[in-house]
Amino acid sequence: MAHDTPIKRVRGLGSAHHGAHHWLVQRFTAIGNLVLSIWLIASIIGLPDLSYATVSKWLAQPVSATAMILLVISTFWHARLGLQVLIEDYLHNSGTKFAALAALNLTVIGGGAFAIFSVASLAFGGAA
């Protein structure tokens, strides 16, 4: 029908049922970010200096390494969720939107993997 409005086409289909979960995970990761970034800021302030020797020794400790890896996961996940919404809200061409979402996912997964690997290599004493 040429005179259908968008609301008529979606009426009765219901929601996709993914919104609430997405919204909730954004909050869960926000809590993770809050706790872990307070830890990171307190640690940076608490370290006597920010030289290679001091920072690498600190980050190689099990608790620091674990907290840093969790911080990377939480912040990258949170950033992915937030930027996904930004892309979905502002990019209306489906091809551009798909490309932007693909680039976002590659960036956060690639960056996150590299960050986690870097922390692990320090913790396991494999520094190059």
Next chain:
Amino acid sequence: MALVGLFVLVWWLGALASGPAYYETFSGLMTSIPGYVVLVGLSWAFFTHLMSGLRHFVLDIGAGYELNTNKVWSIASPLIAILLTAGFWALILNK
């Protein structure tokens, strides 16, 4: 801003994993004038996002919608963020 901040975090961790020589290069860049501009700017963006996020946690539980309360915190949040940024750098630079 979020991706720039995460990029610098990843760069820092990667520099640590690369060893002392590259870490020197990294900290040289970050303690140059443009480096400080970037880091202060990122920490300001971080604290602004943090304060705004905390404000939205309160709004999410259904509190703080009275016009006056809402207005006060919408103005206070970014101001507190500036104070936190200043305090953070005061502590860092006084090491």
